[in-house]
Amino acid sequence: MIRKLILAIGLLTLVGCSSKPQNEQSLSALGLSDGELLKDKWKDLNRFAARYPLSAAKSGKAGCATVEYVITPEYEIRDIVVVNVSDKVFSKSSKSVISNWKWSDLPKGLIASAVKTRTRFDFCVESKGASCAEVIKSFSCEGVDSISSLGTIVRRRG
Numbered sequence: 001m002i003r004k005l006i007l008a009i010g011l012l013t014l015v016g017c018s019s020k021p022q023n024e025q026s027l028s029a030l031g032l033s034d035g036e037l038l039k040d041k042w043k044d045l046n047r048f049a050a051r052y053p054l055s056a057a058k059s060g061k062a063g064c065a066t067v068e069y070v071i072t073p074e075y076e077i078r079d080i081v082v083v084n085v086s087d088k089v090f091s092k093s094s095k096s097v098i099s100n101w102k103w104s105d106l107p108k109g110l111i112a113s114a115v116k117t118r119t120r121f122d123f124c125v126e127s128k129g130a131s132c133a134e135v136i137k138s139f140s141c142e143g144v145d146s147i148s149s150l151g152t153i154v155r156r157r158g
Contacts, residue, residue: 030114030116031116032117034144035144036071041110042110045101045106046105049097049147049148050065050090050093050121050149051093051149052123052149053093053123056087056123060127061125062123062125062132062135062139063086063087063089063090063139064090064120064121064122064139064140065082065091065121065141066082066084066085066118066120066121066141066143067082067083068081068116069116069117070115071103071115071117072114073114075106080098082094083142084140086139086141093121094121098119117145118143118145119145120141120146120147121141121147121148122141124148124149124150125150125151125152126150
């Protein structure tokens with residue numbers, strides 16, 4: 001009898017440790033709402049471009065990253081994942097900027113349930129040879145909601 005009780009407790013412990021809570025499982029199973037933040041209800045969200053990685057800017061490297069994430073009704077940002085990137089140098093800044101947007105400034109109740117969406121971040125440095133508008137068209141990252149980090153090359157005299 002004691003053996004069965006110990007076995008049952010052990011199994012429950014293993015099952016409890018290996019499974020996600022119910023709400024986390026449902027968040028990862030959400031369908032994608034591409035372009036969610038382009039809807040009018042999000043117009044008051046202060047979104048700003050991702051910081052251009054210094055190493056990429058110095059070398060004039062252009063690229064993109066597509067980031068998927070879940071927005072809860074309390075405006076918590078969960079499950080931030082880079083799903084497409086032209087060069088890994090753009091991943092970190094693309095992921096981190098989403099949590100820094102001014103979610104707390106939004107009025108309560110914009111959404112009743114969690115929403116999974118994505119944003120594409122484009123990075124380009126203007127040069128005499130090509131405009132960023134043309135360069136960005138050649139990027140392979142997906143997503144209709146895009147934010148660009150643009151720069152220009154400045155040469156110091158002296």
